[in-house]
Amino acid sequence: MKYLLVLIVVGVALAWLSIGRRRHIGGRGGRGDAPRARHDKPARGGPPAPMIACVHCGVHLPQTEALFDAAGRPFCSEAHCLAGPR
Numbered sequence: 001m002k003y004l005l006v007l008i009v010v011g012v013a014l015a016w017l018s019i020g021r022r023r024h025i026g027g028r029g030g031r032g033d034a035p036r037a038r039h040d041k042p043a044r045g046g047p048p049a050p051m052i053a054c055v056h057c058g059v060h061l062p063q064t065e066a067l068f069d070a071a072g073r074p075f076c077s078e079a080h081c082l083a084g085p086r
């Protein structure tokens with residue numbers, strides 16, 4: 001009977017600790033990582049890359065990530081490059 005009580009207490013304590021840790025990790029991650037990620041991107045690349053619009057769907061993307069066809073028209077993806085301008 002004693003062991004059962006000890007097991008229940010230990011189980012509840014472990015469950016409580018794991019919930020507490022999850023909350024802590026989530027809170028720290030949300031506060032710490034998200035702003036860092038936002039601030040790191042412009043710092044890593046220096047000045048922000050110029051944005052251009054895909055001539056097929058109109059989505060804007062950095063010029064460095066765009067695909068260009070033979071005529072030099074920008075596309076967001078290979079599929080849209082193959083589909084051509086709309």
Ligand SMILES: [Zn+2]
Pocket residue numbers: 054055056057058059075076077080
């Ligand atoms: Zn597109």
